[in-house]
Amino acid sequence: MAANTTDRSELTALLERRRQAQDHVAIEPDPIPVIPDIVIRRLPIYIRTLRDLQDQGVSSVSSEDLAGLIGVTAAQIRRDLSYFGRFGKQGKGYSTRYLQQRIEAILKLDRQWDVALSGFGSLGNAIARYRGFEPSSYRLAAIFDHTSDQIGQDINGVRVQDTSETTGTIRRLGIKIGIIAVPASAAQEVADQMVAGGVTAILNYAPVVLRLPEGVTLREIDPISALQSMTFYLED
C-alpha cells in the first residue's frame, strides 16, 4: 500500500488530484455565506411591518413583538436578521427606522428600479394603474402589448409599444425587471425576449412553467393555484 509517486497508475493520480481539489475547496477560508432564499422572501414583510409601526409612531420594537405582529416566532426573526449582521440593541430591541433602512439596503431598495410590463389586458391594466408601486422602488418604464388598438396609448407618460419592441426597448433602457401579464401561450416567448434584452428578474402572472437560463430570478403570481391548494382544507 506504500506506493511511491513513480508506481502510481494514471487513474490513481487522477483520483488523488480530485481528492486534493475537493480538500482545497473544503478548506476555503470564507465559505460563501449563502443566504437561504426563504429568508430573502420574508424580508419584505419585515419592511412592511416596520413601516406600519413607524406610521403609528413606534420607534423601537423587540423581536417578540415584531413576531407577534407578523405571525412568526421571535427566534425566526432574530435568525433571519443574523444572516446580515447585528441590528438590535441587547436589552432594548430594534429601532424600527434603522432596521427598516438596513433591510431595504439589503434588498437594494435604496435606489429606483425600472420595470417592463408585457401584456396590457385587464390584468396588465390593473398592474399599470396600481399605485402600490409608488412608495416603492419600482417605476413602470415600458409597456408592451400585442393588440394594435392598445398600442400608442399613454399610461402615466409611458407609451404602450408593440411586443416586437420588447428586446430592443429593454436593452436600450437597461431594464432588469420584467412583469409578464400575457396569456399562457405567449408567456415563454415574452420571457425569452425579455431575457434577450437583459432582464434578470421576472415576475410571472401567466399560468405556465417558464424555462429560464441560470441567473434569472423568477417569482410566480398564481391565484388559481392558490385557490386550488386551499380547497383541500375545506369541509366536504
Added chain:
Amino acid sequence: MAANTTDRSELTALLERRRQAQDHVAIEPDPIPVIPDIVIRRLPIYIRTLRDLQDQGVSSVSSEDLAGLIGVTAAQIRRDLSYFGRFGKQGKGYSTRYLQQRIEAILKLDRQWDVALSGFGSLGNAIARYRGFEPSSYRLAAIFDHTSDQIGQDINGVRVQDTSETTGTIRRLGIKIGIIAVPASAAQEVADQMVAGGVTAILNYAPVVLRLPEGVTLREIDPISALQSMTFYLED
C-alpha cells in the same frame, strides 16, 4: 419516592394525569397522516401540467418526464404522490388523465365552489373578469364594494353589493371561499366579516398580515413582496 395514591398532592396528581394523557396521544394507533402543506401547494402545478399534456395528446408520462416539464425532481413527484396513494404503473409511468382526475379529487376540485370577492377597484375588476376561473372549479357568486357608484352594477349576472351585506350574503349563499381585493386599511375588517359569514378559505391581495381564527386557510398574493425579494439578486 415510593409515594402511593393517598400521599399525592393535588399538583402531583394533575401532572401525572397530564403525563398519562400525553403518553396516550403518543401511543395513538393511526398517527393521523398529516400531509405537508408544501406538498398540497405543489399539486395544482401537477394538474396544470397533466392538462397541458392531454391537450397535446399525451396519455402517459413518467415521473422523470413530468419532473422535466415542471422543473423539479422525479423523486419529489413520486414522494408527493405517495402521500395519497399509488397512482402509477411500474415500468410504464402515469396515465395523464387518471392522475389528473385523482389529484383533482384530492384537492376537491371535482365539484364547484362559490367564491365571494370584496373590492371592485381595478384589481377586483381584473379578478372578476378573469376567464381563467372558467375551466376551473370556482364560480364568482358575490361581489362587494364600498363605493356607491359601483354598487348595483351587474357582472356576468352577479350584482355588486354594498360591503355591509358581506356577512349576510356569504352566510345565505353558504360561501366558503373569500377573495380580498380592498385596500390594506379595510382588509382586516372585510376578513372578519367574511369569517363571520362562514368563510374558511381566504385569498388575500391586500398588503397586510391578516389575523384569522384557527381553521381558516390563508394564501397571500403579494406582487410587491415578490418584486422586493427579487431585487436582492440583481447586480448593483
Added chain:
DNA sequence: CCATGTGAATGTTTTCACAGCT
C-alpha cells in the same frame, strides 16, 4: 427491463435555550 414507491440518508429550516451585552 423499466419506472414506481419507499426506507434510509442527506440537506435545509426552525426552534430551543442560554451566554453575553447594554
Added chain:
DNA sequence: AGCTGTGAAAACATTCACATGG
C-alpha cells in the same frame, strides 16, 4: 433585568438508491 445573537438540537423536506412488480 431584558433582549439579542447564535451554537446545538429538533423538526421538516428532499434526494438517493433499490427492492418490487408489471
